[in-house]
Amino acid sequence: xxxxxxxxxxxxxxxxxxxxxxxxxxxxxxxxxxxxxxxxxxxxxxxxxxxxxxxxxxxxxxxxxxxxxxxxxxxxxxxxxxxxxxxxxxxxxxxxxxxxxxxxxxxxxxxxxxxxxxxxxxxxxxxxxxxxxxxxxxxxxxxxxxxxxxxxxxxxxxxxxxxxxxxxxxxxxxxxxxxxxx
Numbered sequence: 001x002x003x004x005x006x007x008x009x010x011x012x013x014x015x016x017x018x019x020x021x022x023x024x025x026x027x028x029x030x031x032x033x034x035x036x037x038x039x040x041x042x043x044x045x046x047x048x049x050x051x052x053x054x055x056x057x058x059x060x061x062x063x064x065x066x067x068x069x070x071x072x073x074x075x076x077x078x079x080x081x082x083x084x085x086x087x088x089x090x091x092x093x094x095x096x097x098x099x100x101x102x103x104x105x106x107x108x109x110x111x112x113x114x115x116x117x118x119x120x121x122x123x124x125x126x127x128x129x130x131x132x133x134x135x136x137x138x139x140x141x142x143x144x145x146x147x148x149x150x151x152x153x154x155x156x157x158x159x160x161x162x163x164x165x166x167x168x169x170x171x172x173x174x175x176x177x178x179x180x181x182x
Contacts, residue, residue, distance in 0.1 A: 012052045016041055022100070026092040027084060038072050046077045098152055108147035116142040 014023065019041045027040060036043065050060050057078055062070040084090055101107050144153040 012048045013045060014041070014048075019044065022097060023093055026096060027089050028087040030083075036076075043072065043077055043080050046072075047081055050077075094154075098150075101150055106148070107150060107152065109152075111147045112152070113145045113147075113149075114142050115145060 023044060024040065027044070029040070030036075046060060046062070050057070053060075057074045060074050060077070062072060062074065065071045081090075098107075142155045143151050144155060145151050
């Protein structure tokens with residue numbers, strides 16, 4: 001199997017058509033001031049690239065313009081992301097993508113996986129708790145995925161242990177399990 005790749009690839013680039021269909025309807029735009037010199041597609045495309053690379057904002061490889069200068073400063077991309085997070089745009093983009101997967105019949109909900117990780121908190125923050133297992137303070141983040149590894153629900157749980165919250169089965173609607181047993 002030399003030269004072939006199995007599995008799914010993490011998408012980091014969207015075509016203009018994909019952006020206009022899936023992302024643009026959910027984005028908020030500024031109401032005051034001049035329009036940005038770069039289009040929203042170009043600004044948004046830097047965000048998945050940064051998340052995939054895991055680099056600092058300063059290290060984000062920004063393309064050069066005709067004069068040899070960066071086409072946009074990294075702080076403008078950061079501010080756009082912060083505005084979209086505060087407006088709920090990113091949540092709407094995620095919900096729209098899950099809805100599209102469902103409409104196209106691409107969700108396989110016979111098995112739901114919960115993949116979790118603990119993120120370390122450097123200073124302060126919400127939902128901080130001490131993880132005795134990992135010996136750190138931070139958040140427990142769980143992503144619920146279907147059988148095909150499509151993320152259907154991200155979930156940040158409050159710190160605690162299994163005795164402080166009801167089991168997942170008791171928290172879900174009863175008719176969900178009745179339909180699966182038929």
